[in-house]
Each structure stands twice: as structure tokens, then as C-alpha cells.
Amino acid sequence: MGKTYQIIEYGSFIRGKNITGFTYLPNDIFDTLEEFILLNKNRDVEALEFMNISVRKGIGKVITAKNYVGIIEIKDGTTIEILPKIYSQEDVTEAKVKKLVMDMLKTLRKSPYKSLQVANVSVDKMNIFEIFIRMFINEVLLIVKKGLKSNYETIESNERLFKGKMKFAQQIKYNYAHKEQCYVEYDEFNTNCPENKLLKSTLLYLYKNTHSLKNKNDIKMLLNSFLEVDKSTNYEEDFNRIIAADRNKKDYTTALLWSKIFLMGKSFTSFSGSKIAFALLFPMENLFESYVAELLRNNLNKSSYSISIQDKTHHLFDEPNKKFLLKPDIVVKNKRDNDVFILDTKWKLLSGQKSNYGISQSDMYQMFAYYKKYGAKSVILLYPHTEKIIVNKRLEFKANDGTSVKVRFIDLFNVKESINNLIYEL
Template identity: 25%
Template sequence: MPAYTVREWDKLAYGEGAGQIPDGHAEKLAALAARSAFAGRGGSGVLEHGRHALRARGVVGILAAGDASLEILPKIDVAPGETTDHQNAAIRKRLVHMLAVALDLKIDLGVITDLAWQRETLLEILIRIFCDKLTEALRKGMPRRYITCEDDLPTLRGQLDITRQFTRHAVNPSRLACRFDLLSEDTPLNRIMKAAVQRLARLSRRPANQQRLRELAFVYADITDVPVSALRWDQVVIDRTNRSWQELFAMARLFLQDRYQTTTGGAGQGTAMLFEMNALFEEYVGRLIARALAGTGLTVSLQGGRLFCLSAQDSGRALFQTRPDILIRRGGRVIHVIDTKWKRISARIDDPKQGVSQADVYQMMAYAQLYDAPRLTLLYPHHPGLGGQDTVHGHYAITGHATILETASIDVANSTDMLGRLRRLILSEEPMDLELVG
């Protein structure tokens, strides 16, 4: 299968040459992308199907349609002197790291060779990790739970179901309507694992992964087949008896229904696994900040607050609920509101506004009014155009408030001392020279 790779916001030209994609493949992949939940009303939220090229947008992942696949990688700045293959490998590694943090997974990136990071797509790497973890877990035994069963037996087992006995077997007392608990492997958790294996078997194109998935499917042969839409996620119980399956459950959710991705399919239409970088960046940064501030006396809430901007005068009904990405509290009071934005800002020397959108500023001003926090931060991914390291780039005073709004960046391509860098970024003192906003 021809496999193409493009980075977020870059273009892939049509044609038969190196670094190009044939028109037929481009048309199928663009049609599949347009059916994604991320496509938006215009159908171009994942890929723009232009006259001369496909252009990736703010969604990353893998699309497979017909006999071609397209991998979309995030625009993360890595070593500029390396080859494209080495750069793509570094980006895949950082993206998997972000997913691991966001989903609270323990993934040893070092067990995958540099050559594999270069040659395999993001999807195949994730499938490989999942297969390794699932195989290791199954060696210790498939988790089992007691489930309530009902059956008509010649001898009593468990309890007698009086109602069923005297309605169904009133004229045949040789059969007893029994209700009993049975230790079974056919549980909601194992049904989810089987559904994940089946889904990945349809997505994978790597022979080694396909072989592993066939072996795993054989292990789950006696588990009930349940459509993804009918899986009972709410019935899965993770406790001390199956704690080791927590990560696999999170990965299955990632493949089947996680908030960061959508999977579409259909006979002859293709399959897709896509991740919205805005949501992933938000969760990644939020979890790292919670770790970075542990032991400081500050508490971190993700997607907290939820205060309303307005209330209707006639009914008192609250309208326009807010959901700040990250709230930091001291003693119950909100002292810092952080909103993450997966977009590039410019250096202040190039643009006094740094490319910050007016809508984002209005949003932060609403937070200043509602949460009465002395400090607000718009946090963006760092890039070389902003300087050598991630830091706070601009401080602004909001007109009529004592609140400070700042723009800052964090370098997701650099994993060195990430918690320390975030801690210093958040605990830093505000300077006195401020510009007015509003």
C-alpha cells in the first residue's frame, strides 16, 4: 500500500513524483477526511482538497482509503539539520509521548528502535505498543468477574427464581429456574479488548502487527462479539483485582472512542484514526502542570470552573457556560487561569499582538471578570522563531482590572526537565512594565 506523510498545515502536491500523491489517491483520502467528525461544515477541517495539493489542518493521525494511506504529523519543530525521515521519527516519538501523558500510560519509547520510528507510521507504532502490552497481560491470565446468570436446570444451583419457576415451569417441575453467579471471562472489559483487536486488525497494514493481532483474536475467540456502539464502557470496573489492565483499557478507549480521535469506516470507504491537537495539547499540558505543582500547596483543575457569562432576566436561566482549560487555586481561591492554544504565535518584534486572536483575548477577559484571578495565561507551543527557550513573552494589564494577561510558550519537542520548566513558568513573578489590553 502506498503510504504518504504530510505535516500539519503543510501541503502534499498532486503528481507521480517523489513527495507527491496521485490524484486518485488524493481524492479518496480527501473524501474519507470529509466524513470525519472533525471535518466541520465545509468538510475541510482535516484536509483541504485544493486544485493543486492536499493541505493538512489542525488534526493529525492516519487515513487509509483504497490502496493508499496518509499520515498527518503535528507541526513540532525538531532538529533542523536532520533528514526528513529522522525528523518525522522524532515527531512520532513526541506525539506518542504526549498521548502517553494525556492518557496516563507508561510507555517505554526506548524499546522501539530508531529505524522503526522512521519506517513505521504513527498508527503502526501505537498498534505495536498495544499488542505488546496486551500479550504481556494475557500471559498472566485473562481477567474474570462474577456475572449473574439465569438458566433452567434439573437441579438447583444458586437461588430459585420463584416468579419464573411458577410461570414458565408450572406444569414441568422437573426443571428449576435458577439464578446464580458464574466466574466468567466474557466480561465488558474483555469485550472491549476484543473489539479493539478487531478494529486494529482492519486498520493495520504491517505484516508483523497483523500476525500479532490474529494471534490475539484467537485468544478472544470465545468472548462475545459486540459492536463498538453497543460496548458497555460504564460496566467496566477497574479495582485491585485487575489494576494492571488500566492502561490497556485507556488504550482501547483511545482506539475506539476517545475524545481526541474519531474512527470512521464503511465497506470500500476506508478507515481513519485522527487526533485533534487542540484537545491533546490541552490535556497533555494540564496533566504535566498538575505533576509540576505537586507539593507546592497549589491545586490544579482541568476543565473546571464552568461559570456562566449571562443569566436571562425573565427566567434566570444561566447562559454561555465557560470552561477554562486549567485553573490553579490556593486555599480554594482561583489565582491563575491558563488556556492552551495549539497555534503559532509570532515574536513581539514582528507583531505587537504576536498573532494572538481577538477572540482569544475576549475569552480571557471574560475569565478575568468571572473568576477574579490575578493572573491569566495564554499558553502556546514554542517554536524557534520565539527564541531559544520557552518562556513568558508578553505581559498585559486588562483595562479596569488588576488582572495580568500574559502570553507564554512551552517547547513540546524538548522533553528535558519538562516539569521543572513548567513549574518555573507558573511560579515566576510578574514584571512591572505592563501594556494595556481592552
């Protein structure tokens, strides 16, 4: 079983030595990770955002995680796991943080993560990759219990008995001296359809890459149901052949989304690397925004409030034409009196020890613009809360012209109370 090296956001790896404040990586693993970062930097400038490389005197090269969480699986079985910075809290266990990440992923739209169920999974004993494999296994298990779906498959072959229609060109070519055979084309109703081929290919891929004995055993058991199914030889072609509107395949929807992630790297962000088997990395800014928006959407009274995510109603300038689109994370409107509330999520840990608590000046400029252009009754900056950060929980900045920006905190391990308090202010 490969080893897992774990850090939190903004934690750092160093090569071949143990130094307090850094996580040690063997030389070959450090080199592979460095190559992976540089390769993605050359391919896409923005891709470097998940990690950077620097040099420190007396230490050498340092690889530092940024605001991404997830896993990088190396082909030798080694796993790099990055968890949110809130894991540094002494009263927060690794299992609680992983469950939180799963809950956040469930709120992403058009993704398989909506089906994540971790109640029966020992998340503290599995890295994120193994949890994802477990989720895929559970989806395929449901499909197998109901029975694999079948489709008509067009088959060309030499047969002893005539069926379907004769392929005359092939008959002349292959059976000139074998009059007893018929080269024919016919449709056969079987389970060898693109959906099942992709599921089988995913199971085979995961069987080779999982380090969990339970996952491996369950995949082996599931493969017995796919004995009559071929492996996919062209993932992209088979995904394109799937008819999305086919109601008979609705049970496959989530499992196939997982397959696309595992087989084609179609995750939240796509990465590549010659020695990398798999990479699933998620920007915490997006996860935090999606999570808070979903919580508000589910808890706001829909008859009294409307909610818009990534709203595109206004531009900063209107003349001579509209320029510089404003796109606040969450816009809540009171249907009764048309009062508008702007909420912007920021994945950043504030501190009373920092200048302006660590709130960025550009964020304040942005909120000021939202307040003016939307004629908002209130604008609120939302940050994650941790016990170690001592900041006034009802912080508010006011200008002489009446503009004000509130700063509020979401306790991610007590979200119900945080969201209720937030809704109370609207």
C-alpha cells in the same frame, strides 16, 4: 506493505504532480481522501475541521490539513500521517515528535493512551497507527502471561448425557424421534467470555491491517492463546455485557479501551468513510491543553495550590440570570492568600513578523474577561515555543486600569524547565 504519505499540520496534498511546498498523492488516493472529507462534512459540519479542500490556479484541487494530528488508514494499505507543525523545526527529528505526541496522548483522561510506553519501540520506523498496535499487543501480552480469565457461559445444545436443565419445548421439537438425546441448557466455566471475544476480534482485525512484520508475528503468536475463544459477532453487545466493576477483569481495562478504538472507532473524534479502514485524529488544541494541565498538576505543590481544569465558576453576565459561561483552561489558586492565576493554552506558533505577533484579538478579549470576573492576580496565555520564532519570551500587555495579560511559551522538548519557570511566576 502500503505506502505512508506524511505531512505536518497545515501542510497540503495535491493530485498527481510534484510541486515544491506540497505533498504529492496518487490520483486514486487523493480521490479517496477527498471523498472521506466530503462524507464527514455532510455527516457532521464540525468534522471538516481536520482538513479542507480548495482550488488553486495552475495547481487544481488542494487538500490542506488543519490543527489535527494522527493517521488515516485506507483499505488498500495506504496511510496518511499528520504530525504537529513543530516537526518543521530543523533540529527536531520525526522520532522526537512522535514521542511527544505519545506523551501528550497519555494525559488524556479516560483513555487507553495513559499506558503508552514507547521506550522499547522504534517510533521513527513506525507510523502512529503501528505504534498504537504495538501498545495493544503489549497489553494483551500481559494478560496472556497471567492467563486468560474465565466466566460461566450459558450453553444450549443436544447432548447424549443429561446435565443442567431440560429445555422441554426444544426437546419436543428436535428430539421427538431421538429419545436418546437431551436438549439441555447448562453453564460451562470457560474462557469464551465477551472480554476475550473482543480481544480475539481485535487481534484478527489488526493482523489484517498491520504492515509491521514484528506486529504481525506477535499477533499471530498471541492468537494461539485464543484458540478456544470465539470471535465477537456483535461488538456493541459484547462491550455492554462486560461488567466494569468486575475486579477479576481489571487487567483487561486498558486492552478493552484499545479494542473499542480499533473495532468501533471510539477515538477522540469519530470519522467514517467507505474506503477508509481506520482514522484516529486528535485536535492539537486539546492535546496541548491536556498536556500542560497534567504537567502543572504533577509539579505544583498540592499543599499550597489547588488546580481546576476547564473551570466553570463564573459567567460573563449574572443578571437577570447567568449567561455566557466562562471556561478558562486552567485555574490555579494559592491556598495561603487565595490569589487566582488563569492560564489558557493556545496551539499556535507566534511570530514577530505578524501583527500583534499573531495573537488573536478574540483571545485577548477572553483573557480580559477572565481577569475581571475571577479577580485574577495574573492571566497568562501559553503558546508552544520553537527556535524559529523570535518573540520576547516575557511578553506582557498592560491596560491603564491595571489589567495585564502575560504571554509565555512552553518548550515542548524541554518541558521541565518551561513548567518550572511558569510555576515560579505563580
